[in-house]
Amino acid sequence: MTHLTPYSALAGGLLIGLAASLLLWLNGRIAGISGIARQLIWGERRERAWRAAFLLGLVAGAAACYALARVFGHADLAPQARVGFPPALLIVAGLLTGYGTALAHGCTSGHGVCGLARFSRRSALATGVFLVTAIATTFVVRHVLGLQ
CATH class of the missing domain: 1.10.287 (Helix Hairpins)
Known part of the structure; x- marks a missing residue:
């Protein structure tokens, strides 16, 4: 990504903050990705569903960002391998x-x-x-x- 704008950084920061806040307020959990992933594998069985949904949401969000960038003709703004x-x-x-x-x-x-x-x-x-x-x-x- 070579064309970072303040608006995309602001939007990304707001979405990250909103997701972290909602997880804390609604679930009483910290949005630490490594802990969520580790506990998905080795944690309590009854907590696996929300952890899997959270991690799938990360992947889906990235996929949506990439797809939207391509749809709106800004494929150069999408993450590249x-x-x-x-x-x-x-x-x-x-x-x-x-x-x-x-x-x-x-x-x-x-x-x-x-x-x-x-x-x-x-x-x-x-x-x-x-x-x-x-x-x-x-x-x-x-x-x-x-x-x-």
Whole structure:
């Protein structure tokens, strides 16, 4: 995506905030995606339906965004798959991300969106570590490994 506008960022932020708020108000749950996914697999059976619906909603929302961008002639604004990126590196990155979210007891959605909104010091620290790690990783991948 090369044409990010303030309006799309604002709309996305409002929708994320609304979804996180509704999940907390209506279900008493934090919208941490890694926790929702983990508990879908290993959590209580009676809580699996809402977790599956929430995760399917994420996928459906992304699919709808992509489809609408194409329908309205803005396919260039829709997310594009990475081409030429080594699959082994993507697998390692996914495993490290999963390990990191387990180590931090949450991910950017849980800590960055919900935790910061609740003024959690632990979430502020975790979000800072996420950002520093993302910046360092981007530097290494682009400037040391030479991948774009």
